[in-house]
Amino acid sequence: MQREQLWLKIGTLPSFPLTSRVQSDTLLLPSLSRARAMAKNDLQGALDLLILKTLSQLGSMHGYGIVMHIRRVTDELLIVEEGSLYPALHRMEQNGWVRATWAITEYGRKAKWYALTRAGRDQLASREKNWAQVAKGVDAILRFA
Numbered sequence: 001m002q003r004e005q006l007w008l009k010i011g012t013l014p015s016f017p018l019t020s021r022v023q024s025d026t027l028l029l030p031s032l033s034r035a036r037a038m039a040k041n042d043l044q045g046a047l048d049l050l051i052l053k054t055l056s057q058l059g060s061m062h063g064y065g066i067v068m069h070i071r072r073v074t075d076e077l078l079i080v081e082e083g084s085l086y087p088a089l090h091r092m093e094q095n096g097w098v099r100a101t102w103a104i105t106e107y108g109r110k111a112k113w114y115a116l117t118r119a120g121r122d123q124l125a126s127r128e129k130n131w132a133q134v135a136k137g138v139d140a141i142l143r144f145a
Contacts, residue, residue: 047080047088048097049131052124055098055116062103062111063089089114097123 054069055061061069066089067080089112092098097120103113116124 045127045130047084048092049124049127050078050080051085051088051092052097052116052120052127055114056121056124060113060115062105062113064105064111066114092120095119095123 050070051066054066058065058069063082063085067082067085070078070080089098089100093100093114096117098114099117100112100114102110105111
């Protein structure tokens with residue numbers, strides 16, 4: 001058994017399309033540490049998607065405006081904390097997905113304003129496609145009888 005992966009031998013698979021992660025009668029499952037890393041990446045990916053989509057819809061915004069938009073649109077179902085938002089924005093800035101400039105807010109305070117770049121629009125399209133696949137997979141499991 002490899003350190004990063006756990007191979008689980010199963011009988012026969014039900015009749016549904018095989019993905020690249022399922023080969024014949026062997027199912028590839030991630031190890032626990034890899035599963036935790038994948039979950040963290042999925043959460044980061046969801047947050048990135050929310051931020052990128054907000055900037056795509058509304059244009060240049062400061063962090064507080066992004067948080068309030070997500071909160072308002074989701075009827076407070078999703079509340080992004082500062083401890084998650086600003087590291088995500090910093091990471092996205094380093095990746096070239098957003099560009100940041102200092103400006104004055106509507107209340108006269110100096111704040112960093114974030115705008116989507118071309119690379120950010122490309123990343124948004126990729127994340128939206130990935131999210132649609134994840135949602136489709138979750139929906140299939142939820143509706144399985």
